[in-house]
Amino acid sequence: MGYSNKVIDHYENPRNVGSMDKDAADVGTGVVGAPECGDVMKLQIQVEDGVITDAKFKTFGCGSAIASSSLATEWLKGRTVTSASEIRNTDIVEELELPPVKIHCSVLAEDAIKQAIADYQTKQKS
């Protein structure tokens, strides 16, 4: 179906698959998408002193959705929360060479990052 080698690599060797305790104070969780749309992404970050020390994902979706979330976790680890919030879907499109029909997968990944950060920040305020 014309996947790039990078998408195939992430699909075959997904990085950071897993789950963290969503109730932990230092964990932010983002769940985006819907089953009836054919993709749901769960992305989690663990933060220490404003730096993302760990990131995990689980994704129901096509190969490009799996690759987008896998790549996102790779990029998140070691970044500051501020820098993580600057990741754009277009960066993911470029890195994975996604065709136009798969751009929504990268949008979903960007939304998941934003939601995870927002969830973490909400926890810090309370």
Next chain:
Amino acid sequence: MNTPSSHIYLDSQATTSVDPQVLETMLPWFHEKFGNAASRSHSFGWEADKAVESARATLAAGIGAKSREILFTSGATESDNLAILGVAKMYASKGKHLITCVTEHKAVLDPMQALENDGWKITCLEVDENGCLSLDDLKNAIQENTVLVSIMHGNNEVGTVHPIAEIGAICREAGVLFHCDATQTFGKMPLDVEAMNIDLLSASAHKIYGPKGVGLLYVRRRNPRVRLTPIMHGGGHERGFRSGTLNVPGIVGLAKAFEVSQEGGAAEQDRIKELRNLLETKLFDALESVYLNGHPENRLDCCLNISFGFVEGESLIMGMPDIAVSSGSACTSASLEPSYVLRAMGVGDDLAHSSLRFGIGRWTTKEEIETVAETVIHAVNRLRDMSPLWEMDQEGIDLSTVQWAGH
């Protein structure tokens, strides 16, 4: 890139490879015997015409028809279009109401839609969760101004087989013409246009190990005589119903493919069904949350359509790159909607996205089925390990109660 031959082909409802016997029969008609069947003035034309008429006789006899009732076309899509548009236009003064079913192939639904846009009224019968229509619904839908009912024999996506003889009887009693798209069953299941009261029947060569680009339309000539307005105009071939130089090698191939299928008969179908059942059993035994799409019994022998809960179809196909199957997922087709057939059967969009269609064929082996079962089970388990939906389900969360941030 692997060569296609290293792949396991399980997509026999999409197409089949040309049987070597069929190919051999076709070959002389490309170069040595290349005549135009419409050439009346020389032997090149006569021998082509003779071959076409011999093919016509074979095919007609195979479905209980007369030679003159068989028209050759470019395939089932053209046959469906000619049947529906041809009848609608010819009988417009009698009435402008047609009946079909929501799970028909697009080659039936789209011409119906085109007629609706031009002022005809179309009734589209619903189906139940197995893809079956209600005969009472059909009876109730027939009106004074109904001219045609078009219902397929076997469904291409889920394999559900409609009770064609009963439908034919209802139409005959009501004095309404009955068109049957038999693309998936022609040559595989018994068809008798007399016993089944079929007035028009579409079929294609490439689903039965014949060449692509050739098919037929049966058009009843007696009791009642069906008349058609042609949609292709030109040299007046096929008694004026379908102009265009006849595809002689294709027609010869269609008849041979039909003969070979008839020879294989019930024994071949039984073998295919046994392999289909083996795959079905293996998948259902090894995996939970899998769902059969289509009628459990009244189903094409070759067809196995399954939804694998909590995994998405395209990613599943990506996990089995050496196996050729088809998916009901939107991601693998040109349209953005998941399968309208599954949706009509009440399958949720999530499970429609998770469906695979396996099509067992003449060349499928038991070893291939075993490899496929193993590969699918492995891929489903792997994808479930990374599926947030599977995780939620295992935690006892009812996914239907979750508020999704839809996209």
